Amino acid sequence: MTALTPIESEFATTEEAAAYDAWFRAKVERAMASTAPKIPHDQVMAGMWAIIERAKTK
Template identity: 70%
Template sequence: MPALSPIESEFASTEEAEAHDAWFRAKVREALDDPRPGIPHDQVMAEMQAIIDGKAKPQA
């Protein structure tokens, strides 16, 4: 298990990097295979902006 330099990778070893890559690829495949309809970009952005605006208001 060779150690990786922080300059090369955020992971401590190649095994750790490969495990993360496999997990990430599985999550992407799961999302691509999801049969539910997508959400329009404008709708998502409006919802996120509402959350941001709600957090920016001083709370009483």
């Protein structure tokens, strides 16, 4: 196990970094292989801006 410093990585060890990388890559691969209907970027961004605007008024 190789220790990492906060300057090198957000992870404490190379093993933690490798585990996160494997998890993230698997998640991306599942999303890319998904047959679920895609949501257009503009629709997602409109929803996000609505959430941001509601948060500003609170």
